[in-house]
Amino acid sequence: MRSTPARVALIALTLCCLLTACSGSDDDPGEDEGTGPTALTGGDGIFLASASGATELPDGWTEEELLLEGTATTYTSTNGAPRDGTVALEPGSEALFATRAVVRRPPAADFNGTVLVEWLNVSGGLDADPDFSYLREEILRGGYAWVGVSAQRIGIEGGPVAVGIPAGDAAGAGKGLKALDPERYGDLLHPGDAFSYDIYTQAAAAARDGALLDDLEPERVLAVGESQSGFALTTYANGVQPLTDAFDGFLLHSRGGAQAPLGEPGQGIDIASSILGDPVTVRTDLEVPVLTLETESDVVGVLNYLPSRQPDTDTFRLWEVAGTAHADRHLLGEVADTLDCGGPINDGPHHLVAKAALRALDAWVRDGFAPPKAELLEVEDGAYRRSPDGIVLGGIRTPLVDVPVDVLSGEPASDELTCLLFGSTRPLPDARLAAYGDRASYLRRFEASADAAVAAGFVLAEDREALLAMAQPDRLPE
Known part of the structure; x- marks a missing residue:
């Protein structure tokens, strides 16, 4: 897997803006008569943009890249875009496609039966896998198989970049896989984002029947997507899933208030069409579970999830996490230190709650055990209610916000476009830290809060030590 400094910088700055995409066949949406998946080889190897560089997998795991091709359809709505998500879609025009899927799978003995199909994020003008990055530890220790799908046109054919930076040209942003590595990807073909939903359906079908997974035998297929991919999956869940039954559950990660448009053939879907769309909830008559995970940045701010909040039901859960940002230091790694955002970006517990x-x-899909219900972040007159320290009230809590040494916030310290979704980390003054008394008292409180988060089900027991390691007793006076 390739990773140049310029490319890493680009993804760090633009990974989580928002584009979107689209999906079936006229007679039977989701079915296709194309050839089975074949291996992609040669060139410079598998390309996925990542702020943390190449992905190292445990012994016994396999990473490969497969060609998916066939005929895909567009969709049109027969009832507009209902606020409650109950859109009625019907197949439209057809076109040939050839895309790729990156597969990471455990040895058969370790496979837990669940396949995650991630709608790759293209906001930086390059295919990226933010959900694999956030969920990596749980995917690997849990024995999930992961499939990353190049669902959108810009990742393959190139096109306008959502957020440009000086390093973008050198990184190849917006050029597409075919131009970046014609030897490996020259035969790919994307007919436009209007077909992306059906392309995604067909990737899910190939995962479910085992065609993508060699000797693994899948039992469950979950849709996952973060940021712009979450916009697209909201559209998919509301309109395409009722036609295809392609997925057994959805993790809608950091979606905004609107959903992605259905798109036009031969074009990508622009960010403004997604962000500025009307608020839409997830339809309540879906027969599969949906868990929506929102950070502090997502609910109040440019993504404006707030008007799309909806009550928990037998098939829906909403988790909002205090002290978190849409993208953060965990996602960006060392690249975070290169950002000029008026101070450190958010270093909160986003990834810990995402794994939970x-x-x-x-478990909800597998055994019918519904996730715990969570308090929502407290909002009054369109703004967050905050503690005297400036930390948001309500939501899923961890010791990082309840026993703080920093003010972790979804609000950026700078209004620069590239910083809007990275939040901030602001140190508390020494006088405030002195209120904890001694370091032992601080650590006792921190551990008690961590144990409460684990007991509530919002942090996994396996991540308890990682959470405790985030305590900073050395910040307190001796």
Whole structure:
């Protein structure tokens, strides 16, 4: 897997803006008569943009890249875009496609039966896998198989970049896989984002029947997607899933208030069409579970999830996490230090709660055990209510916000476009830290809060030590 400094910088700055995409066949949406998946080889090897560089897998795991091709359809709505998500879609025009799927799978003996199909994020003008990055530890220790799908046109054919930076040209943003590595990807073909939903359906079908997974025998297929991919999956869940039954559950991660448009043939879907769309909830008559995970940045702010909040039901859960940002230091790694955002970006517990959300969704689908219900972040007159320290009230809590040494926030310290979704980390003054008394008292409180988060089901027991390691007793006076 390739990773240049320029490419890493680009993804760090633009990974989580928002584009979107689309999906079937006129007679039977989701079915296709194309050839089976074949291996993609040669060129410079598998390409996925990542702020943390190449992905190292445990011994026995396999990473490969497969060609998916066939005929895909567009969709049109027969009843507009209902606020409650109950859109009625019908197949439209057809076109040939050839895309790729990156597969990471455990040895058969370790496979837990669940396949995650991630709608790759293209906001930076390059295919990226933010959900694999956030969920990595749980995917690997849990024995999930993961499939990343190049669902959108810009990742393959190139096109306008959502957020440009000086390093973008050198990184190849917006050029598409075919131009970046014609030897490996020259035969790919994407007819436009209007077909992306059906392309995604066909990738899910190939995962479910085992065609993508060699000797593994899948039992469950979950849809996952973060940021712009979450917009697209909201559209998919509301309109396409009722036609295809392609997925057993959905993890809608950091979606905004609107959903993605259905798109036009030969074009990508622009960010403004997604962000500026009307608020839409997830339809309540779906027969599969949906867990929506929102950060502090997502609910109040440019993504404006707030008007799309909806009550929990037998098939829906909403988790909102205090002290988190749409993208953060965990996702960006060392690249976070290169950002000029008026101070450190958010270094909160986003990834810890995301891993708990994945396991909760898997258990919900597998055994029918619904995830715990969560308090929502407190909002009054369109703004967050905050503690005297400036930390948001309500939502899923961890010791990082309840026994703080920093003000972790979804609000950026700078209004620069590239910083809007990275939040901030602001140190508390020494006088405030002195209120904890001694370091031992601080650590006792931190551990008690961590144990409460684990007991509530919002942090996994396996991540308890990682959470405790985030305590900073050395910040307190001797």
